[in-house]
Amino acid sequence: MAHISKINQIILILLDDVRSSHLFGLIEDGKLPTMKKIMEDGIFSKNCITSFYSVTFPCYPNVITGAYSGYFPKEGSGIPAYHWVNRTDTPQHDDKFPFIRNYNERKGIMNIGNDLGTTVKTIFEQDRKEGNHLSALNIVNRGSHFAVPPQFNTEGVFKTIQEGFENPKKFFETNEAPRITVGYVPATDSLMHEKGFNHEDYINEIIRCDEYLGKLINYLERAGYLDSTAICITSDHGNYEAKKMFDLEPYFNQIGLVQYNPKKGTGDFDCAIGSVGTFNFRGNTWHDHPTIDQLKHFQATLSKNKELNLFDVLWNIPGVKYLYYRDDDNTPDKGIIHLEYKDSKSNKIHHGMIEYRGHGRNQTTKYVHESEELFGYSQNESASKLLDGKFHDIDEWLAATHHIDFPMFIDQLPRTFKNPRSCDIMISTCGEYCFSYEHGKTMEPHVYSHDIALKESMTVPLLIGGNPNIPELHVKYCKTTDIVPTLLHLLGEQPHQSVVGKSLV
Ligand SMILES: [Zn+2]
Known part of the structure; x- marks a missing residue:
């Protein structure tokens, strides 16, 4: 040429x-x-x-x-989200606590070059x-x-x-x-x-x-x-227009969950949520991601000795349709992302998972579900062909799903969760509700947003x-x-x- x-x-x-x-x-x-x-x-x-x-x-x-994004010490941009907590998979248990990165702040945005992984x-x-x-x-x-x-x-x-x-x-x-x-x-x-x-x-x-x-x-x-x-x-x-706004501040206060303070290392959680929400919770320390068992039996600072099941806590947020989290035994090269979907008519929760192998351009992923398919893929001719219990690469997912909601999603979700800076649990209302809640506070409400996996966004x-x-x-x-x-x-x-x-x- x-x-x-x-x-x-x-x-x-x-x-x-x-x-x-x-x-x-x-x-x-x-x-x-x-x-x-x-x-x-x-x-x-x-x-x-x-x-x-x-x-x-x-x-x-x-x-x-x-x-x-990916396991950035080895591959990937290193930037999982607009807001993240600087956890690594080799925690340095000194007296410093992981910082919160927020690109709405000037010191955050000017650090973008340092945040970017050096392998990309x-x-x-x-x-x-x-x-x-x-x-x-x-x-x-x-x-x-x-x-x-x-x-x-x-x-x-x-x-x-x-x-x-x-x-x-x-x-x-x-x-x-x-x-x-x-x-x-x-x-x-x-x-x-x-x-x-x-x-x-x-x-x-x-x-x-x-x-x-x-x-x-x-x-x-x-x-x-x-x-x-x-x-x-x-x-x-x-982008998209959310149907409803909701103030989450009173809900978390009532449950007794306290905002993480990176200067003191105190608090239970950190969260940023528009229509997609990324939640970080305290593990053994704030350096560690909690295990699934710790998320199910969580002792919040102000919950009066009552254990919280954080999955239930998040499902009770209005309009939540999807909830995603990583398996305990994941490695950068191999692992499972758990998927849950709530049918708004029956209120029944359906389960599925994404299995991933490899990384970068060699990553492949397999999507399986239990009772019901979660993303509408089964109703589409080309997308349904990839529900074959086999591993597929990014270009196969792109070819099969670029024209519908959740395009390329099966490939994308593991790339986010592989990054140790990424959250413990992610939820989505798929544009039904927007919360504009960041780090313990409800910010100025905006119904016009972007973050979800629907095609328009x-x-x-x-x-x-x-x-x-x-x-x-x-x-x-x-x-x-x-x-x-x-x-x-x-x-x-x-x-x-x-x-x-x-x-x-
Ligand atoms: Zn933008």
Whole structure:
């Protein structure tokens, strides 16, 4: 493929929180003419499946590395969730207690580079040629020059990308245009949460991105860069509107569960819950994950010598449909994730499990269930074929489930639970309730959210083009970890061995 070697620059732009069907709907309505042209002349997919769970972290770092969360001392991005407790599987029982990471806090977000596992590589670190790398507000920026736009807004991100080409010396030692640029647009996400995906302010922000992109492409053409530059537009996750809000603070207080204090090592639990909730409980100490037996016989600080069954406690939260937890004997290479599903009509709980083997791109998973199938796979022709009691890899799950709810979910859940930083129990209301509860407090309520495994929250748009040398290709389905190997392929580079995805070209 000689023509591809003509590409010398890559620009990857991540618009936070844009659902695939919304972006392609705007293209069809003629509202995004620049992206329409990229779509028509280049590579596009309306079914690009992101990571579970569908929150900026882990989804965004997974786009930039082409890998997933996992047992990060050996493989994986290391970032399981937006909020996590820093447990390791080799606890250091000194007088320090595991910290709580919260990416809503400035000190959390600025630590993202340190949190990222060292066995995965960012797209910049995977580039083997000498060259400049620019991060225009891209916070997953290991291996690049990080630039904060002087005007801290969406237009500033696009202008900073242009400046990288216009005046490389401003950012780099040499006066060469950056080989790899990643731009990150956070404004779409805050508008989505505050106003919703149907609000004109959110939609207009996406329309403005198209205008700024058009200006950037005009500049690249004038400056003679366009024929050697590939432009990629994608998002980290989609979104949904929760039906109801509920304040959980009184419920946990009444049960007697006390919030974990990482300075003192006191307390029973730590939790962050939108519609998906991640719960950490004290094990032998706060360094250790509790066993299943400890979760069933838990002595909470204020529960007056009465043992709590924490599974019952979590099932009593309104609207909970799913509950997941790891087996006691799991290792990074082999293990079981237990699955429970409550039928809202009969209130009966159905059981299943995911068995996993291997890791990284070699992970395979097997899904079995008892009385009833849990995710609606049995009602779908292609998905039901994988309910054969055999192990399947990520691309088999993607091919069989990209078009329905819980896309690629069987592959994704073990990757999260393998990470020692990940929670003990995860619950989901599947978008019925949103709780906005974090670390002991109910925060400002938001019905517009993302985190669940339903298709609308798990599917992002993908466009790669802007250049006549890129082949026209309609990709029926793919995954966000395919983006980095595809872009590296266009540059004539091979992805690092930690990359799970593969090139679409
Ligand atoms: Zn996001």
